[in-house]
Amino acid sequence: MPTSTCSARPSAGTRPLPTIVWVHGGAWVSGHRRDVANYARVLAGQGFTVVAVGYSIAPGQGYPVPVRQVNTALGYLVREAARLGVDPARLVLAGDSAGAHIVAQVANAVAVPSYAKAVGLTPVIAREQLRGLLLHCGAYDAAQAKLDGAFGGFLRTVFWSYSGSKDFQSAPAFETASVRRYVTEAFPPSFITAGNGDPLEGQSRSMAETLVAKGVQVDSLFFLADQTPALPHEYQFNLDDAPGRLALERSLEFLRRVTAP
Numbered sequence: 001m002p003t004s005t006c007s008a009r010p011s012a013g014t015r016p017l018p019t020i021v022w023v024h025g026g027a028w029v030s031g032h033r034r035d036v037a038n039y040a041r042v043l044a045g046q047g048f049t050v051v052a053v054g055y056s057i058a059p060g061q062g063y064p065v066p067v068r069q070v071n072t073a074l075g076y077l078v079r080e081a082a083r084l085g086v087d088p089a090r091l092v093l094a095g096d097s098a099g100a101h102i103v104a105q106v107a108n109a110v111a112v113p114s115y116a117k118a119v120g121l122t123p124v125i126a127r128e129q130l131r132g133l134l135l136h137c138g139a140y141d142a143a144q145a146k147l148d149g150a151f152g153g154f155l156r157t158v159f160w161s162y163s164g165s166k167d168f169q170s171a172p173a174f175e176t177a178s179v180r181r182y183v184t185e186a187f188p189p190s191f192i193t194a195g196n197g198d199p200l201e202g203q204s205r206s207m208a209e210t211l212v213a214k215g216v217q218v219d220s221l222f223f224l225a226d227q228t229p230a231l232p233h234e235y236q237f238n239l240d241d242a243p244g245r246l247a248l249e250r251s252l253e254f255l256r257r258v259t260a261p
Contacts, residue, residue, distance in 0.1 A: 016081060018090035018259035019049040020134070023070055025097025025234065027154075028162035029058045036096070039237060046252055048259075049085045051077060055102070058161040063177055064119050067105045074106070075124035090259045091125065092132050093188075096234060097200070100138025104207070105179045107133050111186035118176050132189040132258035134251055136236050139200050140180040140207045142169050151199045180207050189217035191254040193247050195231025196223040219254050221247055 020043055024031045033052035040050040053073045055066035074091070081088045093103035109116035110123045110130050139145070142163075145155050165171035176182065180203075190211060194204035201222070208220045223231055223243065236247040 015085070016087035017047060017049040017085055018092070018131070018255070019051060019077070019086045019088075020092045020094050020255065021070075021074065021077065021103075022050060022052045022134075023055065023066075023093070023095040023099035023102050024052065025095070025099045025137070026057065027158040028063075028066070028098045029158050031057070031098070042239070042248070043252075043255075046255075048255065049087075051084070051086070058158075059164075062164045063162050063174060064105070064121070066102050067109070067119060068121055070102055070106050071109070071121050071124055078125060078129075088125070089129055090131055090261075091129050092134065092255060092259065093130065094134035094136075095138065096136040096236070097138060100135040101140060101177075101179070103133060104135060104138065104140055105177070107188050108179050108183055111188065112182065112184055115176070115182045118182075127186065127188075130188050132254065133191070134254070135190055135192045135204070135207065136247070137194045137198055137200055137204065137233055138192075138207070139203045141178040141203060142174065143178060144203055144206060145169070146199060146202070149199075155199075180210050183211060183214060183216070185215045187211055187214065187216045189219075189254075189258050191219045191221075191251055193221040193236060193250070195233065195235035195243070196225055196227045197230025198233040198235070200233060219250065221250050 022036050024035050033054040036052050040052050044050045055069045077086050078088045093107055095103040109121045111127050159168045160166050163174040168174050192204050192208045194201040208218050211218045231243050236244050238244040
């Protein structure tokens with residue numbers, strides 16, 4: 001499918017607002033921007049313009065097409081900022097699961113010119129426009145993929161589909177997808193979370209630790225290993241339970257801090 005966007009913002013007022021650009025999950029092989037529509041409305045109700053971005057999915061299109069498409073979408077939002085109620089000086093990239101991986105790559109390309117060149121991307125925004133990232137339940141390093149256990153077969157399949165290589169962990173063309181290995185101190189401030197029952201929790205913890213070691217401002221939300229019931233992948237979307245509400249509260253605290261004038 002072509003790159004596409006849909007947006008939500010508070011009903012009152014027309015002034016540009018700090019803007020969250022959300023990229024949906026789906027293991028790179030499924031999902032749609034509509035999947036985050038309700039969550040986008042919740043965030044918009046707190047004083048943000050929220051834009052959900054679509055991208056082409058594998059195997060129809062593989063890596064790094066979605067990364068380049070999200071960058072293109074940012075260019076559209078900046079050009080149409082006045083009409084859409086977007087403040088182009090206060091942008092936050094957000095994503096869940098595969099979407100978190102995609103926005104982490106876009107952000108690193110904005111921050112690190114050598115990485116942008118390696119991915120084949122010309123950033124359309126400057127680093128100072130990108131105030132922060134929300135990274136929910138993402139994967140950031142192919143070498144850390146747990147290819148055994150209950151989810152091993154699934155992970156092998158989706159990484160193969162997205163990378164175009166069965167041996168994705170050593171495929172040269174997929175190396176830059178392991179964005180955790182390329183981050184620098186220029187990476188934007190980030191809020192990172194994952195549930196204790198999420199097979200990708202280790203990826204989120206490692207990303208947070210790596211960024212902190214680089215001197216990046218990181219706000220993280222993780223849970224004890226014996227948290228019961230265990231919090232599954234994408235736990236943050238369940239606002240009926242306390243952990244999901246806590247993730248929303250912490251996300252909003254982070255958003256207000258990094259988008260303050």
